[in-house]
Amino acid sequence: MAYLAKDERRKAIIIATLQVVAEKGFAGITTRAVATQLGAATGILHHHFSSLSELKCEALRFLSRKNEMKSRKMAQELTPTQSLLKILSFDATPEEKSEACIWISAADEAAREPEFGRVYAQESNRYHEWVCENLKAGAKTGEFTLSLSPELAAWKLMTVAHNLYDVSSLPHTDLSPQMAVEILKQELIATLGLKSKDLASQLLSSQ
Known part of the structure; x- marks a missing residue:
């Protein structure tokens, strides 16, 4: 090298x-x-x-910071709805899909290794903070009509999106990626309302 x-x-x-x-x-x-x-x-x-455990933790922190920088850049360039759809893996690139698989694996590892679990929780909290900021910005501009507080809505959307992606990625599941996207879109309607032209456009384009 x-x-x-x-x-x-x-x-x-x-x-x-x-x-x-x-x-x-x-x-x-x-x-x-x-x-x-x-x-x-x-x-x-x-x-x-010092150990493989430390390397795993630092790798997750690195990926989290990379995602955070990308998310904040998107927040400056896109509407709240557009950036939220991107972060929830709508029309994800191959690199973004690969990173989503890493996060799914991280959730499994967090249950096995306490120190890694602590880091995973910290980075999940940082991700939640960004989603909260996004939802508050969308509500302020009138794009979102939240049915829950931003804090609760953020956790709800994060967990639904991640679980759907996780199950639909399994080799023998009956839940297809297309079905997972449709479920998530309906959840977005229920949680965010339909004031967003971008969200309405996304829904219409899939029909």
Whole structure:
């Protein structure tokens, strides 16, 4: 592996870790698998991270910060409805779908490993804060007519979207991705109201 500064090398290791996780899940990664993905010896991982658990935690934090920066950028460029639909994986790109799978795997890992679970909870709270900000902005502009408080509505939409994506991604499920999207859209109608022209447009385009 070519020479990199310390921070750049840590970042390269984390990115390699996320690539492995996207394929094998958090439960399936090893230092050897990450080193192979990185194209380096396993010793370099031990030099920068005290344990595989620390590496997993830092990888999740890295992905969370990346998602947060992207979300805040979207909030500046798009309407609240448009940015919410993007963050809930409407018309997701292959990269976004891969990242959604990583978050699904993270939820499973959080139940197995206490320290990772603590980090997962912290990053989920940060995600919730952004969704709350989005819902409040949409309500302020008249795009959303919330049936719940922004805090409760945010948790509701997050959990419904993630669970639908999780189940519809299983190889033998009867819940297709198209059915999952339709269920989520109906949940958006119930939770946000239909004042948003963007949401109405999305619903009409699927019919």
